Amino acid sequence: MGDEKKVLHMRKFDGGNRSPAEFFRQQVYANTKCSMCGGPPAMRIRFLAPVDEFQRREPEIYAALVLKMGGGDPSFPTTYGKMIHVESVFACDQCKQGARRAAAHKPDWVLCEFEEMGLEEKHPLIIQVAR
Ligand SMILES: [Zn+2]
Secondary structure: OOOOOOOOOOHHHHHHHHOOOHHHHHHOOOOOOOOOOOOOOOOOEEEEHHHHHHHHHHHOOOOOOOOHHOOOEEEOOOOOEEEEEEEEEEEEOOOOHHHHHHHOOOOOOOEEEEEEEOOOOOOOOOEEEEE
């Protein structure tokens, strides 16, 4: 009787259905799908354009954005200056390498921000900006 092993009952996160990181992904990327295959997104690539550059190159789209904002400023401040959000692309674990490669072919005046959430604790949220 002395060798009896103690059984420890640990409460698993969400009953073991998903890890905290998977939960985080579902919260952050809610209602979005991988832009390529439709799977659950693991990263987001945001394409941003400097407001003055965007205004010069795409005056009609800029005017439409201003109109959509009710005459307001559609740009927002970042550490790289005021930016216009051009597009967001989502990619799952399988498609993210391809998405990164595709993002490299952006016009050189567009900035892309890679936001990635790994599934393990040693993979924290990474936000990279490429010019
Ligand atoms: Zn995919």
